[in-house]
Amino acid sequence: METIRAFQQTVAMFQADQDRILAEVQTEQTASQNRFQVDFDASQTDNKELRMANEELQRMGERTTGEQSPPIPVRARPMPFSQAIMNVVIPTNFMTPKITFTGIEDPKALITAFHTQMMISGGTDVMHCKLFMGTFSGTTLDWFISLPNGHITSFDHFSILFRE
Numbered sequence: 001m002e003t004i005r006a007f008q009q010t011v012a013m014f015q016a017d018q019d020r021i022l023a024e025v026q027t028e029q030t031a032s033q034n035r036f037q038v039d040f041d042a043s044q045t046d047n048k049e050l051r052m053a054n055e056e057l058q059r060m061g062e063r064t065t066g067e068q069s070p071p072i073p074v075r076a077r078p079m080p081f082s083q084a085i086m087n088v089v090i091p092t093n094f095m096t097p098k099i100t101f102t103g104i105e106d107p108k109a110l111i112t113a114f115h116t117q118m119m120i121s122g123g124t125d126v127m128h129c130k131l132f133m134g135t136f137s138g139t140t141l142d143w144f145i146s147l148p149n150g151h152i153t154s155f156d157h158f159s160i161l162f163r164e
Contacts, residue, residue: 009147033100059140076116078146079149079150080144080145080147080149080150080152081129081130081133081151081152082150082151082152083138083148083150084126084153085129085130086154088124088126088127088130090127090130090131094121094123094127095120095121096121096131096134097113097114097117097118097121097135098117099113099114099117099135100135100137101135101136101137101138101140102137102138102139102140103138107162107163108136108152108163111159111162111163114128114132114135115128118131125155125156126155126156126163129152129154129155129158130156132155132158132159132162136152137143149162
């Protein structure tokens with residue numbers, strides 16, 4: 001009988017511990033949910049304020065300029081790449097090389113560094129073209145934009161033009 005009473009006391013202690021732990025977990029969950037709700041409400045308020053400020057800025061711009069200028073159609077922008085290159089979409093999860101060319105660096109070194117990083121990432125010839133263009137800035141970007149529409153048809157062609 002004593003063994004049964006001792007066992008019942010042990011079970012009661014475990015039950016009390018479980019109840020206490022469950023209560024602590026529920027309290028922490030409630031606190032976490034409350035913190036989340038407060039953060040969410042603050043975010044919603046911030047978004048509403050930003051939306052209102054943006055609308056006000058748009059109204060002010062319309063008042064000062066009279067009319068908003070229409071966006072430039074995509075086809076009106078220079079497209080040195082062939083249509084086949086333009087039609088390919090780069091996957092969003094593709095690792096792009098982290099290189100920038102301003103015009104001061106050695107063009108051959110840039111091509112080598114770019115090609116090396118692209119070998120690691122993979123990708124097609126077309127992806128090489130589009131991503132290589134993304135390394136340009138300053139006068140190099142100006143040069144690229146000045147090329148005739150549809151002029152670049154492959155990465156080999158592009159790299160020859162670039163080196164020249």
